[in-house]
Amino acid sequence: MEIASVGDSALIVRVRDRFEDAPEETLKEVLDVFRRLENARIPGVIELAPAYTTVAVFFDPVRVINDTVEPNRASECLTQKIREALTRGKRRQRKQAAASAIEIPVCYEPEFALDLDHVADHARISPKEVVDLHSTAHYLVNCLGFTPGFPYLTGLPKKLTIPRRATPRTEIPAGSVAIGGTQTGIYPQVSPGGWNVIGRTPMRLFDAQKDPPVLLRAGDRVRFRAITREEFEALKS
Amino acid sequence: MNLIVTRAGFRTTIQDLGRIGFRQFGVSSGGALDLHALRVANLLTGNDESAAGLEFTQGNIRLRFEDERVISWCGGDYEVWVASHSIPPGHSALVLAEDELSISGPRQGWRGWLAVSGGIAVPPVLGSRSTDLRANFGGLEGRALRDGDELLLGEQSDFARSLIGLLNERPVSSWSSPAEWSSTAKTKPVLRVVRGCDWDRFNPSTHHALTSETFSVSPDSDRMGVRLNGPELHRNDDIDLVSEAVAPGTVQVPPGGRPILLLGDCQTIGGYPKIAHVITVDLSIAAQLRPGDTVRFQEISLPEAHRLLFEREQELERFRIGLSLRNK
Numbered sequence: 001m002e003i004a005s006v007g008d009s010a011l012i013v014r015v016r017d018r019f020e021d022a023p024e025e026t027l028k029e030v031l032d033v034f035r036r037l038e039n040a041r042i043p044g045v046i047e048l049a050p051a052y053t054t055v056a057v058f059f060d061p062v063r064v065i066n067d068t069v070e071p072n073r074a075s076e077c078l079t080q081k082i083r084e085a086l087t088r089g090k091r092r093q094r095k096q097a098a099a100s101a102i103e104i105p106v107c108y109e110p111e112f113a114l115d116l117d118h119v120a121d122h123a124r125i126s127p128k129e130v131v132d133l134h135s136t137a138h139y140l141v142n143c144l145g146f147t148p149g150f151p152y153l154t155g156l157p158k159k160l161t162i163p164r165r166a167t168p169r170t171e172i173p174a175g176s177v178a179i180g181g182t183q184t185g186i187y188p189q190v191s192p193g194g195w196n197v198i199g200r201t202p203m204r205l206f207d208a209q210k211d212p213p214v215l216l217r218a219g220d221r222v223r224f225r226a227i228t229r230e231e232f233e234a235l236k237s
Numbered sequence: 238m239n240l241i242v243t244r245a246g247f248r249t250t251i252q253d254l255g256r257i258g259f260r261q262f263g264v265s266s267g268g269a270l271d272l273h274a275l276r277v278a279n280l281l282t283g284n285d286e287s288a289a290g291l292e293f294t295q296g297n298i299r300l301r302f303e304d305e306r307v308i309s310w311c312g313g314d315y316e317v318w319v320a321s322h323s324i325p326p327g328h329s330a331l332v333l334a335e336d337e338l339s340i341s342g343p344r345q346g347w348r349g350w351l352a353v354s355g356g357i358a359v360p361p362v363l364g365s366r367s368t369d370l371r372a373n374f375g376g377l378e379g380r381a382l383r384d385g386d387e388l389l390l391g392e393q394s395d396f397a398r399s400l401i402g403l404l405n406e407r408p409v410s411s412w413s414s415p416a417e418w419s420s421t422a423k424t425k426p427v428l429r430v431v432r433g434c435d436w437d438r439f440n441p442s443t444h445h446a447l448t449s450e451t452f453s454v455s456p457d458s459d460r461m462g463v464r465l466n467g468p469e470l471h472r473n474d475d476i477d478l479v480s481e482a483v484a485p486g487t488v489q490v491p492p493g494g495r496p497i498l499l500l501g502d503c504q505t506i507g508g509y510p511k512i513a514h515v516i517t518v519d520l521s522i523a524a525q526l527r528p529g530d531t532v533r534f535q536e537i538s539l540p541e542a543h544r545l546l547f548e549r550e551q552e553l554e555r556f557r558i559g560l561s562l563r564n565k
Contacts, residue, residue, distance in 0.1 A: 072543070074543045143480065208362045
């Protein structure tokens, strides 16, 4: 496992080199590393964040140096402790077994589906077929990023793969469900964005007042359920 | 008691030392873009160094206070006045009830940080009072300040009260922080960098261009990052990189070849190659880069970056002890 520094206050543990070859296995290994490091409580480590093939370790260099005999070797010492934490003990099982998928209701009505026709044209199928494909597939949350709570999902049917828009929109409404390349995702708040919008969910993906503030986390399984405009309004209120 | 924002200026926000522990959910650390400057200003007002203060991006700011407070500021080359007294950076100053504080400038640099004894008492959100302008939470209603806003100030510490006593004779302190902490705008800024994990994806001539040529700051720079114009930096491979963590200080290079230096409000992950990282100590200088400014980069080793940070931290500790000796 490669450990590389990201500036003077963070490291990256690279669990694998590639993601798309085996998303599920990779994610499992990455989350295992994430949990082991969390349990190791290494002095000076401030926070951990998994993303696709890596786990980032943010640390306070001053605390790491205070904990080290030779100040010049702060990074080496921390790297050593990370390696020890990763070889220690057995592989831990995830506490909450991710058996059932989290269902996200999505309204694919034209009013919300700004790019549905474009995605359909690109795939050479009808808009209804796009909706059917999108709402029957099984997805996995790879990572949260871009904006708070934005989930990147794998599991998109190959037919729906479509490049990002050449010119990103300056404002995509909150709740927009969209496709970018081989992934699908949901914009938790109004933001600029280049993905192709095919629907909208009434669910709130990020709420800063809650702990945890997110609806979905890396490793969660997700399914989309097509809903009508009426259901959208009912669920929203 | 309140602080009344008569004139809010441009993009003035409430910031503290940032939001820690939520990157895994895509929440940036945020906070004052020069954390060290805010810590110093806080210490000079008798606050805990993590108290929330104001980050300002331009002058034309007027504030009114409802009660007596100690203030301090650090950052770019601004002019700060309280009543008829000019307040230099890195000092403690007394503000009386109904006094007006005005900020104008900057002649050089871009941002400044103002600490007020008691701190700005907005409720913490996800463990921080910092304003997240991208996701619109934290600070005051998740937004920049507007004319007419009223900010509740927190309870002042005993040390702040004794500072008020000391400043009664002469409203501006005789003591101050080292100038390099309080006046961070530089005429010819040089940012020290360590190699990024994608350094080897660039060839030696590109490394040389990064560390020897001059870059200029583009107008589309903000709290997320400083966009740079100059020699184009190109990778020697075209492998699709998997998105991974980036951090304040990361210098990433999009396909166009124009590097972006990320700051506190940057996204948590990115898929562009990371050629280098500005060291933590020099983020104070990076936070002063204004559109049109020029900047250069100089490579140092990682142990050197850690040594510089450790030494500054020890100096800050001595400064803190020196200040507390006045509390007698």
